[in-house]
Amino acid sequence: MSDLTRMTAVQLAAAIAGGEASATEVAEAHLDRIAEVDDRVHAFLHVDAEGARAAAREVDERRSAGEPLGPLAGVPVGVKDIVATRGVPTTAGSKILEGWRPPYDATIVERMRAAGLVILGKTNLDEFAMGSSTEYSAYGPSYNPWDLTRIPGGSGGGSAAALAAYEAPLTVGTDTGGSIRQPGAVTGTVGAKPTYGGTSRYGLVAFSSSLDTPGPCARTVEDAALLHSVLAGHDPRDSTSIPQPVPDVVGAARRGATGDLSGVRLGLVREFSGEGAEPGVMAAFRDGLDALTKLGAEVVEVSCPHFQYALPAYYLIAPSECSSNLARFDGVRYGLRVGDDGVKALEEVMSLTREAGFGPEVKRRVIIGTYALSSGYYDAYYGQAQKVRTLITRDFTAAFEQVDVLVSPTTPFVAFPLGSRTSDPYQMYLADLFTIPTNLYGGPAISVPCGLSEGLPVGFQVMAPTLADDRMYRVAAALESAVGTLTPGELS
Amino acid sequence: MTVTLPPYEDVLARYEPVIGLETHVELGTRTKMFCGCPIDFGGQPNTRICPVCLGLPGSLPVANRAAIEATIRIGLALNCTIAPWSRFARKNYFYPDMPKNYQISQYDEPLCVDGWLDVEVEGSLVRVEIERVHLEEDTGKTQHVGGATGRIHGATESLVDYNRAGIPLVEIVTKPVPGTGALAPIVARAYVTELRDVIRSLGVSDVRMEQGSLRCDVNTSLSRPGEEWGTRTETKNVNSLRSVERAVRTEMIRQASVLDAGGKIKQETRHFSEETGDTRPGRSKETATDYRYFPEPDLAPLAPDLEWVASLKAALPELPRVHRKRLQADWGLSDLDMQSVLNAGAVELIEETVAAGASPEGARKWWLGELARRANESGIELVEVGATPAQVAELQRLVDEGKLNDKLARAVLEGVIAGEGSPTEIMTARGLGVVSDTGALTAAVDEAIAANPDVAAKIREGKVAAAGALIGAVMKTTRGQADAKTVRDLIIARLS
DSSP, X not given: OOOGGGXXXXXXXXXXXXXXXXXXXXXXXXXXXXXXXXXXXXXXXXXXXXXXXXXXXXXXXXXXXXXXXXXXXXXXXXXXXXXXXXXXXXXTTOGGGTTOOOSSOOXXXXXXXXXXXXXXXXXXXXXXXXXXXXXTOTTOOOOBTTBTTBOOOSSTHHHHHHHHTXXXXXXXXXXXXXXXXXXXXXXXXXXXXXXXXXXXXXXXOOSOTTTOEEEXXXXXXXXXXXXXXXXXXXXXXXXXXXXXXXXXXXXXXXHHHTTOOTTOEEEEEGGGSSTTSOHHHHHHHHHHHHXXXXXXXXXXXXXXXXXXXXHHHHXXXXXXXXXXXXXXXXXXXXXXXXXXXXXSOHHHHHHHHHHXXXXXXXXXXXXXXXXXXXXXXXXXIIIHHHHHHHHHHHHHHXXXXXXXXXXXXXXXXXOOBTTSSTTOHHHHHGGGTTTHHHHHHTOOEEEEEEEEEXXXXXEEEEEOOTTOHHHHXXXXXXXXXXXXXXXXXXXX | OOOOOOOHHXXXXXXXXXXXXXXXXXXXXXXXXXXXXXXXXSXXXXXXXXXXXXXXXXXXXXXXXXXXXXXHHHHHHTTOEEOSSBOOEEEEOOOXXXXXXXXXXXXXXXXXXXXXXXXXETTEEEEEEEEEEEEEEOOOEEEEESSSSSSSXXXXXXXXXXXXTTOEEEEEEEOOEEOOGGGHHHHHHHHHHHHHHHHHHHTSOOOOGGGTSEEEEEEEEEEOTTSOOOOOEEEEEEOSHHHHHHHHHHHHHHHHHXXXXXXOOOOOEEEEOTTXXXXXXXXXXXXXXXXXXXXXXXXXXXXXXXXXXXXXXXXXXXOHHHHHHHHHHHHTOOHHHHHHHHHTTOHHHHHHHHHTTOOHHHHHHHHHTHHHHHHHHHTOXXXXXXXXXXXXXXXXXXXXXXXXXXXXXXXXXXXXXXXXXXXXXXHHHHTOSOBOOHHHHHHHHHHHHHHOHHHHHHHHTTOGGGHHHHHHHHHHHTTTOBOHXXXXXXXXXXXX
């Protein structure tokens, strides 16, 4: 058996089902790899070795009992630490939740357990998923396996770095403004944001409720599609969950891998062609576009005039919702409590707790959001941003009357050096320039590697209409078949 | 400082009141508003909770359809328009009994708007207009322990019970009610009474003010005739119908004394005291609270199906006021008699007693007589007096059958109230039944004749009216248990 950590989820599942490797061996190989490299990568905030071993043993027992196994049974997975896992620490990357062990599993965690996936542990993220580099994690940043002096993207940098460092074949992320796709792009991995409501939010520590979407991260498109089909589906505990059946994303990925895209129309967003993106990123993106054209796709330039307002609208809507969602962290019921000396007033204890428990980016957004929702400013900020959101949705709807999917670079720049953008929030926000419109619209989008720039991975984004998640998998798989997967060198 | 309060009549000579009422009703749904936790009054603290009603990170609300239905039915019964499209909103403020530090409520898009409720006050109808009826979640309860008063000052610890958190709460807000003059306190009480009866008739809440399933905030303002409406105060902690009336009255008097002295009314929340009957200012807020309302992104908008609403409307029960008119006719009562039944809060009790087999006269006699007297003496509501309609009906049946006379029946009732069992059981156990067995009575009659030879002689001479003295003597020896008519017959038979 070759190195189990280098195999795809599809290969691992086949090996386990065929008896060539046990789920326990697969889990141990990944736990060993984590022990070997994670002090340098810091992809994990918590490794649940015991839980992983128990889950793997159960899969092995089921297999030896002759029970049918699902397509990902026994495959290890890392879960972004903003997703509630019963009895396992869930910090959201924040000091304010240090030590909190949820008494319940998120729906997507329940689904993964039921599918026989083996949860290795919880991956690092920017605090409450606010950031594009993991540098806002209260527990220190993760490092990009392509270059350990550079960021692995964010907020789900831990999930992406774990894949690129072969610590896990699959991870789960959440995407509010690009937190699955941008880390995928800068680590040379695949990250998919499903249609909003396609995957349940029940058990996701809420950042921005109308945008948060959990989704799969993997090293191949087919692996991502397989995990997607486990995560997705209607959940009665999430009122924004959609009741429609999950599109056949696995079938679409396999069809795309055959390399035939004849008849598929790709929309090139005029507003995204060039400005703001590094030349090397644009060059790799165009190479990807050429590759797709060779497979039979047609490229049509489309205009989405309101995309330019997406970033400012997002930075009103997301902070507004977060200012309300994060109000519950007050030291009264769980998590950190500071200043409770029996003398101080309750308000003071709440205030000291929040002062000590929240990091700078979280505070910035809570304050922005509180301001934007306040009486007299609501219409000018939150209300106006919601109108922009409607206009952006109309841009998408109009564009999808002309084309099947929209394409763009995933993020304007390759992995940047740690510390290079933390002093200027706006420079950090620009990382999500191309990913945010999709979140405001609610449709699905995927990032797939399309080449290198200065030796670092570049991501290619495919955006599809809501509920047409299968379409983006088909195009992404076709691109992957043309340019191949990217493999970083040894960790340095 | 002693403030001289003007007499109520003086207040009305100079000022006109405007009142308004905000009523919260806890719905009696099986489960909470946004989760599956059961709803029951009481229970050990923090036993009816789950990740959702505790607001744990990651949990999400799912709206309770039964609560939405109940709210729509309340709206329909109050003649409201049911909004074709409505939304939940978040009301953001920090308070430890609120698990998420925001309350899921409704803001500018409530479920029901623009209705009215007609209430009867001193024989005429007053129309109270309803501004809105909306649905929200209740908060938990904070308990301050370690201090002498149970209040936050001096307490060593504050404990929070989240059993109540997430119970569906319907808020019913009236428009300002002007022009009621001296009747303002009575109108306020009549409105809350009528609202309570309407909601009870819908079967969606037990509307018990003493248990907090119906809570009322009373807004009061005064203005001089012809001038703009004055600044209003909001009085909370009004926990009984009687208190509603008292709160409006005392607040009118208090405001008048402030205005008389040239002062200004502060817009504030005040707390009513059941003990003293006056209102005290609540904790003053230096700045107005900004609740930062915005549409709840975790819940889909509500768009009630028109056919569903129409079917709910068609199935509404008879309104209490209409129902009462019908009862009055059935029972053959004058307006005055019906009014005293209403004032005693005895309509349903009499109705149930009649349903259990008693005649309307019999039922009314007990509830407005002996039982009302006992309730008054103990300062409790008639419903709390300790006798059920079924028991009263049984008691009356025993009287009708001649097994009890009035005096014995009152003794049996005492046993019923003491919880000794059913009237029949008590009658047997205490040996209170009427004695009409002639064998047992003959001895007593003979004894009475022997003891009163003069009286006996008169009766022998045909002066039958004199028998009363002998009957009294027999009753005395039988401790009132003899049937008077039987005794009389026996005496006359013996002496003729």
